[in-house]
Amino acid sequence: MATIITIYSLLAIGLIASLVKSKEKTKKAFKIAGKAFLKSAPSLLTVLGIVGLTLGILTPETITKLVGSEAGFTATIFASIIGAITLIPSLVAFPLAGSLLRSGATVMTISAFVTTLVMVGIVTAPMEVKELGKKFTLLRNGFGFLAALGIAGVMGVLLS
């Protein structure tokens, strides 16, 4: 909700300012927007479909089963792979992470899950490639994954 209010208020301010300054240029802005929107539509649809698929397959119950309450190294690896692939809304992800932590998963496993979740986005990669290029996407997500593992390691040592 906050998102929608923020974006629409920004839009209202921007549009009014633009219209006051020049109708011609505002029209041009709309043309650019329309073109960009049509060009991005296929990758947007792909991302939507993949997000739906991953969330439909990897339900909180399935993730709990995979990550489990085991404290082993395997659990941490599983957690980081699931985190890297999926895009889980924070209202679902953090309560899930909290309950996993209480049911016995280690801090390292939970931080691996959270850090890869927010730093690596495999399901959103089609859009990132479309807008920012293959190299940028590969580098950002690749380094992001390594950094996420490093952060998880440090947090696991410091917090337990």
Added chain:
Amino acid sequence: MKTIKKFIAPTWVLLVFIGLAIWMPDTAVRSSLVTWDYFKEMALIMPPVFILMGLMEIWIPKDKIQKWLGNGSGIKGAVIALVLGTLPTGPLYVAFPMTATLIRKGASITNMVIFLGSWAALKIPQLMIEIKFLGISFTLLRFGLTLLALALIGLLMEIILRRYPDKAWFERAVKETDQRIPEETKM
């Protein structure tokens, strides 16, 4: 031919959905419901985002973006990128087209990696939820380490992309917008 190529990926996704509907109907229903939810969200968010992008493209002068977020912007540029990223402005896919516009306008790669990273990992509403469920020390430590990592990744990517620029992306970007990309931001 070009239009057909654009729809290859969505077609694959559709095929997976059809496969699921045949072999795992429960999962297919769940996936479709999630997709529908996200579709509604995108339908509300994406049009204003693209219009804002168009307005940015027209009104915000290149030299301003270069000054605020370009290569010479230093710590100030990084702080601007961080603050912009943490604002409650929605899911990450909203940020990709905006980032592309900013890069075309002269923002540095380092600052854009910080922008995207803080957008995804350090959003204020998200931090509130994190504090509630994982505690303040977890959240603060993750915040600090993530910020450090983002700055390092940004600097590293700046160096790599300057040495080995993404020519395909660059050519497409020039073709799709009528304007030239400033020399020093070529990737």
